[in-house]
Amino acid sequence: MGETEGLPPPQRYLSMATIWIGMTMAVLDASIANVALPTLAHELNATAAGSIWVINAYQLGMVMLLLPLAACGEMLGYRRIYLTGMVVFTLASAICIFAPTLTVLALGRGLQGMGAAGVMSMNAALVRHTYPQRLIGRALGGNAFVVGVATAAAPTVASAILAVASWRWLFAVNIPFCALVLTCGLFVLPRSDATRRPFDTPSALLSAGLFGSLVFGADLVSRGDHVGLGCALLAAAAVCAVLVVRRGWDQQAPLFPIDLLRIPLFGLSIATSTASFCAQLIAAVSLPFLFQRGMGRSVVETGILMTPWPIATALSATLAGVLAERVQSAILNSVGLLVMAVGLFLLAMMPLDVDNLGIVWRTAMCGAGFGFFQSPNNRTMVLSAPRRRSGATGGALATARTTGQSLGAVLVAVLFRALPLTTANRWALVAAGLLGVAGAIVSSFRLGHTLPAEMPETDGSETLADAG
DSSP states (O other), rough: OOGOOOOTTHHHHHHHHHHHHHHHHHHHHHHHTTTGGHHHHHHTTTHHHTTTTHHHHHHHHHHHHHHHHHHHHHHHHHHHHHHHHHHHHHHHHHHTTTTSHHHHHHHHHHHHHHHHHHHHHHHHHHHHHOGGGGGHHHHHHHHHHHHHHHHHHHHHHHHHHHHHHTOOOTTTTTHHHHHHHHHHHHHHHHOEEEOOOOOOHHHHHHHHHHHHHHHHHHHHHHHHHHHHHHHHHHHHHHHHHHHHHHTTTTSSSSSOOHHHTTSHHHHHHHHHHHHHHHHHHHHHHHHIIIIIIIIIOHHHHHHHTTTHHHHHHHHHHHHHHHHHHTOOOHHHHHHHHHHHHHHHHHHHHOOOOOOOHHHHHHHHHHHHHHHHHHHHOOOOOOHOOOGGGGGOOOOOOHHHHHHHHHHHHHHHHHHHHHSSSHHHHHHHHHHHHHHHHHHHHHTTTTTTOOOOOOOOOOOOOOEOOOOO
């Protein structure tokens, strides 16, 4: 069987099930603690502002290591980095379970994010080696379905756990699933060739500094806390960006994937992804405030009204993954993002006395459009890059998503500080809609570009079979 044909059934399905369980854990833990922040602040004698670090530490740990771990995957084997990340994630979950103080909990969450980076950065590469090239679209559609369901389930799962147990069980539930992934992963995840080349430590440090400074600095500036330090961190991020790009400009396989960004299909897909996830996060943050503060809905009602978005995303992404094998992704992406943008504009213009059905169909419209963007866009990114760069592809994909969401959170915070809350919510949704339109326009530039044929490749480097 050729290397582009993936794994044979039933190993193929067991591999995907293992990948999806690991992805579910990483996605759930990105937001499962949000509901528990008031409880955490009370029980650990911390301030509300301090409790936010339970969320920020996870995001920082993940975004700083996505690209360095993607490079490690190409050198050591994707399965080895994935399973190592899952081990770290499991140990960090144990730290969170027994954390005596908020500081220890935040450190455990940062370590969890680092483990999640190992899982998420290897996701696309493992999928590419699990499924045949002709079926990659539906495999990535399955990924989007899992992410959508996990995202929708996170608030419900958290609320259910907190209703019957301590907040520590939010992290304890990870342990059996992580153990299952580690046990199954040793036998069913695909092996890959590992490229023998030295690890670029300076680029790894610059990449971590770039994204860590960008996210942390933008957060400080948007909240108005320590603005001087925030601006200094943003300046440091700009310097790191220049240095890491210059360092990798002439390298065959740079850690910061400048070689992939030069590929028109890949670069335009990354730009589309960043804009789209920025729009998605803006809506996810601003809609609860609009529903509760502006429309008088309860917390439970708000959760129900938010659910149609991820459910519609999961369903439409599955369909779009199949269609992407027959229809050019640029068309599906542009149409999907325009549908999402129209839905966001309609949400922004809703009257305050709108009934629940009027909210549900608008949020479902946004989610359906977002799903038609997500899986075809990911398919284009995965297949437009050389197979030997699958690790960097997955790292770039996850980095674009995380960076877009972080910038979306910053934009919402700026609007909330500059305008009255009821007005800020409306303008945030308008901004999200404009980002959706911008993403659709960028996506349309890919029309006429075709995916390269998948062929065995070498880069002049010695390879060795992954024994991990």
